Amino acid sequence: MSSSASHAHHGEANQKPLVGSMGVDSRKLGLWAFIGSETLFFATLIVTHLIFYARTKEMLNGAGILKELDPRLNYLGIELTTVLASLLLASSLTMVLALAASKARDWKKFRFWQMATILLGASFVGGQVYEFMHLYHVGLKLAPSYALHISDEVYNTIASLNLDPSIVTLGEDHGHKAAIVPSLFGVTFFVMTGFHGLHVTIGIIWLLAVYVKVNKYPDSPENPMDIELGGLYWHFVDLVWVAIFTIVYLM
Amino acid sequence: MAIAEQHVTSTHSDSAASEGFSWRSWLATVDHKKIGIIYIISAFAFFIIGGIEAMLIRVQLGMPNNTFLSADVYNQLFTMHATTMVFLVIMPMNVGIGNYVVPLMVGARDMAFPRLNALSIWLFLGGGLLLYFSFIAGGAPNGGWFSYAPLTQTRYSPTAGMDYWILGLGLTGVASIAGALNFIVTVLNMRAPGMTLNRMPLFVWMNLVVSFIIIFAFPTFTVASIQLLFDRQFGAAFFNPALGGDAVLWQHLFWFFGHPEVYILILPVMGMISEVLPTFSRKPIFGYAFVAYSGVAIGFLGFIVWAHHMFGVGLGPVANAFFAGASMVIAVPTGVKIFNWIATMWGGDVRLTTAMLYAIGFISMFIIGGISGITLASPPIDLQQTDSYYVVAHLHYVLFGGSILGLFSGAFYWFPKMTGRMLDEKLGKLQFWLMLVSFNLTFFPMHIVGTEGMPRRIYTYEAGMGWEVWNLIETVGTFLLAFSVLMFIYNVFKTLRSGALASNDPWDAPTLEWAIPSPPPSYNFLHTPVVTSRRPLWDAKYPHAVGDDHGPASKPSPVRYEYTDENTPGAKDIHMPSLTFSPMILAGGLTIASLGFIYINQAILGLPTRVAALVFIAIGAVMVFYAIRGWVVDSRKDSPYLGHHH
């Protein structure tokens, strides 16, 4: 989608080549259709995660150790993710302010808000990298089981229950006592949020490219649409996080 | 053409081919017609390869206890036969003909995003070649075209074949989504003045519907194959039940894509015969709106029937009832189309050209496949027939009897437009009858052996099961089928060398593409046509004829034949995007990087693990960055605001 040659079609009379028979910009039309496609991409990732998380919960609940070993409650604290969600929401605001500034042809303001968006996005990605590293160190891995660090008390409780190894085994992780639970919670979580992070990264590159282009050609009448397109993609990426934040972290 | 003027070189070098063949004018092209032809030739080449695979399969099955192929090679062949026919033949053939014809039908100069269009063709070719590279790189994928888990896990598919399948189809998938976005924007936003949605030719309608199906169905497949790649390369276990994964999840995700996929294969072909039937009945399509909107309905319903491929799993009565009911509902819009096609011919001045024969062949064979489909939609019957040759018979009646016969109809119909020469009708009709008979010889007995219990995907069988005679007949049928394809190839070469020249409008057809020369100049229409009805060319030729709205056209159609080429006055002022190698380099980079990705955990070329793989990925990345840079330069050059031309 990054580049379009729809304007290659300007005929004899048509002085506004970007506007076609639907009365809209071709690239914007294509981008909305692409966003629709991406919606199903993320829906599939999210539903896979939910299915396997529900299965893990069912299994732990049946063994009476759900509260102690629930991967979401024990791994995903909401402090960091609330900060990350706020960063991304704020970047959506700065993005729309950048677009408004460009429409008012206030390039100084545009540069400020566009750069703010890029920096907020970069902080989000940085925060996510930190979160992934943290989770790895406390036993959530890209593997079909997780090793939850537990206290001696919980360790002894589980040991006393004599549970089937297909539900939980006791062991060690990074020098801590850990309960090792066969579960795809970690794999599905990392793949889902990782692909979102990849999209944010692509969005940052896109916004940077627009920033550079607008700086180089401040008089181009294409600028507002270039900015709007980058913005649309950016808001969509934020929208996905609105869903992941609530569905995966809070619910 | 003159290339003396400086700005003409950038705008018109694409048409250099009109003076002789040049590789550059094809490999760097962004012209939708050339891209369409590259699609068609590639898909036809894969059709021959997939056909050879089918013949090898049939030789093996022609006699009981045959040892012509080993079980492993047999598995690779049936997997690649189906994967090829679905992803590398019918899909790209539809896209190729659509690429050529749709912009002409809507009166546009090109697709909406010509460079993205070029990227699609090269990504498709890269993906297809990557998939086939697996044969010489240790073994092709062998888990069947729907790659059921856990067969696809490393333990059961230890060769890299499955990885080739994932990444090869990943590349063609990206090509498909990019192509579909291009079609959506082209159809919605590039229509000539006056061509409202309800005046679009039905082939354009079906391409629009299919493009939406592609962009909504492919993401699920993409996610599922990414998850499978994580299973195989990074120790995840999405689809490995032994480690807590779920084999049935793969089936759900695959068929949520896979069922819409069969409409992706059939709907454009339905669009083709919806053009052929009215032309050769000299009568507008009967019930235009019903044919168009039943296509929309099929596209929509296609998303909620996927689990009818999974009745054998045992989903339980509630789920089975839901999916069986939804599947049977699809028979309604499909039946609507069939009745409308028949009603179109009814009372028409029918000309039995080869294209028309193939269209009628489509209808009759598709009815058989449709009826066996309805029986399979019923869970109790499906439980008897699933994984038997009855299913193989059903799917070949819709995909060969339907899609392939319809594609031959489209080929005979549009060949004159694409090449300027008429295919030999006599040879074509002979080919049609041979193909129709041998097709039924090959696939009809499969209903019988399937009902008698012959399972699909077995590499051999015992004598004395009562299957021998039928299998032998099927094998003989396959060879006759292959001969009929050879007749077509001969016809094409004969025609290209000495076939009769085609006028603008050899079939006396109703749609816009026939108003311009065969083959059209690079810019298509010198004057953007103005459309006042659904049959712009018929209404121009026969202003007083009665149409499907029971009266003559209300306004005279202003569409006129154009006899133009690159040297026509005014043609040089039409700005077309310049030649560029960037899309091809980008696609090549992604293909090479994918090849590296396959070996990320394996040693190749005698180098330690990862070294060669990382080198491939690095080369691919460099190519991608180089191509993106070139792409940016090109789009600046062609921009009406930033470009250097006036």
Place this chain on the structure above:
Amino acid sequence: MANHDTHVEHHEAHTEHSTRFYWIVGLVLAIVTAIEVAIFLVQDLFLHELFLAILIVLMLAKGVGVVLYFMHLKGDFKIFQFLFIVPFLLAVSLVLLMLTLFSYHVGIAG
């Protein structure tokens, strides 16, 4: 390619918001997020189903805010609304159907 320029300009004049408006939308989104987190922290006070229902409503409210105002879908061309709403409904159907198929209430869980 029909020319609808006048229509476009007319139309864009309608969807232009002041920057003040965007700040207000941003503020509302921040407040809704804060409410979400607050409810999460005191979720034991609610019936679990009610807690989930409230969260879904708040999430949808945020999403609607982003889509309608930041992505300007409100007042934009119908075709964009179609292009977003159809796949969104399809995605929701996919999620609900899959969750139902994989729940322990319908048939087997896979």
